[in-house]
Amino acid sequence: MALKTPEQYEESLRRMRFRVYLMGERVTSPVDHPIIRPSMNSVKMTYALAGMPEHEDLMTALSHLTGEKINRFCHIHQDTDDLIKKVKMQRLLGQKTGACFQRCVGMDAINAVYSVTFEMDRKLGTSYHERFLKFLRTMQEEDWTVDGAMTDPKGDRGLPPSRQADPDLYTRVVEKRRDGIVVRGAKAHQTGAVNSHWILVMPTMTMTAQDKDYALAFAAPADADGILYVYGRQSCDTRKLEGGEIDVGNREFGGHEALMVFEDLFVPWENVFMYGEHEFSGALVERFAGYHRQSYGGCKVGVGDVLIGAAALIADYNGAGKASHIRDKLIEMIHLNETLYSCGIACSAEGHRTPSGNYLIDLLLANVCKQNVTRFPYEIARLAEDIAGGLMVTMPSERDLRHPEIGKVLDKYLRGVASVPTEHRCRVMRLIENITLGTAAVGYRTESLHGAGSPQAQRIMIARQGNLEQKKKLAKEIARIKD
Amino acid sequence: MEAHTTGRFRGGTARPASARSGDHVIGVKYCGGCNPRIDRRAVFRGLGDLLGADRLEVMDPERPYAAGLLLCGCERACADRPAVRRRAPLWVVVGGPAVDGEPVEEALLAEAVAAKIKSGNATPLSF
Numbered sequence: 001m002a003l004k005t006p007e008q009y010e011e012s013l014r015r016m017r018f019r020v021y022l023m024g025e026r027v028t029s030p031v032d033h034p035i036i037r038p039s040m041n042s043v044k045m046t047y048a049l050a051g052m053p054e055h056e057d058l059m060t061a062l063s064h065l066t067g068e069k070i071n072r073f074c075h076i077h078q079d080t081d082d083l084i085k086k087v088k089m090q091r092l093l094g095q096k097t098g099a100c101f102q103r104c105v106g107m108d109a110i111n112a113v114y115s116v117t118f119e120m121d122r123k124l125g126t127s128y129h130e131r132f133l134k135f136l137r138t139m140q141e142e143d144w145t146v147d148g149a150m151t152d153p154k155g156d157r158g159l160p161p162s163r164q165a166d167p168d169l170y171t172r173v174v175e176k177r178r179d180g181i182v183v184r185g186a187k188a189h190q191t192g193a194v195n196s197h198w199i200l201v202m203p204t205m206t207m208t209a210q211d212k213d214y215a216l217a218f219a220a221p222a223d224a225d226g227i228l229y230v231y232g233r234q235s236c237d238t239r240k241l242e243g244g245e246i247d248v249g250n251r252e253f254g255g256h257e258a259l260m261v262f263e264d265l266f267v268p269w270e271n272v273f274m275y276g277e278h279e280f281s282g283a284l285v286e287r288f289a290g291y292h293r294q295s296y297g298g299c300k301v302g303v304g305d306v307l308i309g310a311a312a313l314i315a316d317y318n319g320a321g322k323a324s325h326i327r328d329k330l331i332e333m334i335h336l337n338e339t340l341y342s343c344g345i346a347c348s349a350e351g352h353r354t355p356s357g358n359y360l361i362d363l364l365l366a367n368v369c370k371q372n373v374t375r376f377p378y379e380i381a382r383l384a385e386d387i388a389g390g391l392m393v394t395m396p397s398e399r400d401l402r403h404p405e406i407g408k409v410l411d412k413y414l415r416g417v418a419s420v421p422t423e424h425r426c427r428v429m430r431l432i433e434n435i436t437l438g439t440a441a442v443g444y445r446t447e448s449l450h451g452a453g454s455p456q457a458q459r460i461m462i463a464r465q466g467n468l469e470q471k472k473k474l475a476k477e478i479a480r481i482k483d
Numbered sequence: 484m485e486a487h488t489t490g491r492f493r494g495g496t497a498r499p500a501s502a503r504s505g506d507h508v509i510g511v512k513y514c515g516g517c518n519p520r521i522d523r524r525a526v527f528r529g530l531g532d533l534l535g536a537d538r539l540e541v542m543d544p545e546r547p548y549a550a551g552l553l554l555c556g557c558e559r560a561c562a563d564r565p566a567v568r569r570r571a572p573l574w575v576v577v578g579g580p581a582v583d584g585e586p587v588e589e590a591l592l593a594e595a596v597a598a599k600i601k602s603g604n605a606t607p608l609s610f
């Protein structure tokens with residue numbers, strides 16, 4: 001069964017035994033929790049679209065291991081066409097959910113671990129790649145959602161892992177056994193963790209010899225004994241407990257992050273893919289981050305499409321849709337959004353083959369993509385708020401709209417264009433609020449800034465990859481400078 | 484622009500093997516639909532109305548077809564690949580509001596495709 005139906009996905013999650021806390025309480029069934037469920041629906045959409053003929057061309061691929069049709073989220077990129085399709089698939093999913101659909105981190109992690117373990121084995125004579133292939137094969141056959149877990153809590157940013165006041169602030173091995181290792185520490189901001197079947201853990205940064213205990217990669221079942229989750233709050237999240245559908249902005253879909261804590265988690269050797277080989281930690285971080293920076297050229301663009309659509313709708317409902325400055329602002333939003341997409345496509349088209357056979361994006365262009373992503377969604381959001389007007393943050397609640405007396409007053413005074421029902425206007429206002437400063441803003445704004453690395457991380461990569469010396473040579477040639 | 488299916492999980496429209504008839508069936512291959520400029524499903528439905536629903540099916544990669552229809556959301560027509568083209572000797576390509584590269588209004592796409600198929604004017608395999 002290489003492709004799960006959406007229903008099978010939900011059922012498979014329901015069978016898992018996560019230890020997850022949300023607002024001070026243990027959640028017994030995450031799938032059914034009103035705050036968590038919309039995020040599950042987003043992941044579920046990655047299964048649903050894979051089963052639809054009008055989307056399968058992007059959503060599925062043929063496994064290079066088995067020849068079977070699999071979900072693209074489980075696929076190892078075989079050429080630049082795969083890299084391009086990945087970005088298009090992410091745009092599609094952003095459009096369909098208007099939120100973070102969470103499954104990209106796992107896809108980016110498997111592609112990074114795939115090539116790095118191959119290179120480790122070639123140089124060191126280890127057998128990590130073989131182990132990883134076994135994991136990958138099962139992931140593809142079972143159509144798993146995998147959480148790519150890289151970011152450690154990191155404590156004092158000015159100190160390396162081994163010099164932290166508390167050594168657990170970076171994930172590390174605390175015991176080596178004959179049959180495996182025992183891991184302690186945590187991963188912060190884990191996207192889709194509680195909607196995942198497995199986790200794939202990677203080191204958070206380039207490790208030196210002194211920090212080799214922290215150069216660690218492994219996989220584990222997401223509900224393994226020894227993993228605790230504390231679910232992250234999102235702005236306006238408790239609106240989901242109110243039972244309505246307007247004030248949440250996006251009733252069906254959302255994203256989530258959680259703090260993932262390893263309380264002496266046992267990992268058998270067969271699931272360990274890096275253990276102290278610190279000299280390969282940098283490549284793993286760089287490749288995972290590179291793939292993930294490419295991802296944002298798809299997913300954020302899809303959500304941007306929804307936001308631009310909402311801004312255009314509200315302009316119509318407000319009666320300002322024909323104003324020249326409004327049209328110009330919509331053009332600017334499209335321009336910014338398509339620039340992000342161009343970067344996502346460009347770094348994919350310029351991808352190259354790694355020694356393991358899979359394809360890696362062009363790292364310079366992927367970093368340029370993500371650097372733009374740290375900025376443009378903010379400007380798109382600003383323009384959407386400009387077009388929407390103040391009502392998107394001052395609007396009374398859905399209960400007031402539905403109130404037998406107050407509702408009539410609101411229906412009268414919140415109306416824009418006479419022919420458009422007030423409720424339609426309110427719904428679009430709330431959708432804009434949701435993406436720009438509600439639950440979905442976690443994904444559309446702050447994740448755009450910090451996800452896959454804060455802006456400075458890209459600037460470092462751009463500096464490294466920018467080929468400045470060649471540019472100086474070009475200038476000298478044109479200026480006829482002879483040293 | 485294509486209708487979004489947000490919130491409703493719909494299955495595919497491929498018919499079971501038992502429902503397939505003979506050589507006159509046209510195999511339809513969709514692109515992935517990342518940013519469609521037309522409603523591809525509406526074109527499929529419109530064409531079914533014009534030619535008869537039993538003449539169209541979502542392409543089964545295991546089966547040869549007398550003719551194929553590529554239903555792509557934009558001019559890029561990214562599903563137009565040699566491996567796809569090899570599944571049928573004759574093709575009509577809808578890429579956004581265009582049929583085989585000729586601009587056609589979205590509302591008239593199904594008619595334009597039907598006319599091509601009826602006149603036997605589909606494009607021979609070109610890869």
Ligand SMILES: Cc1cc2nc3c(=O)[nH]c(=O)nc-3n(C[C@H](O)[C@H](O)[C@H](O)COP(=O)(O)OP(=O)(O)OC[C@H]3O[C@@H](n4cnc5c(N)ncnc54)[C@H](O)[C@@H]3O)c2cc1C
Nearest residue numbers: 105148149150151157189190191447450451452453454456
């Ligand atoms: C919504 C969201 C989803 C995410 N999803 C995932 C996920 O699924 N998996 C995952 O592994 N990670 C995930 N991340 C984590 C993401 O990669 C990190 O947020 C990012 O790497 C920044 O780390 P930080 O949050 O600890 O911020 P910090 O590292 O504390 O950065 C804050 C600021 O300090 C600066 N800074 C930090 N350290 C130094 C230093 N040593 N010297 C100088 N300046 C410094 C940074 O440049 C930045 O400006 C997610 C993050 C967000 C916000």
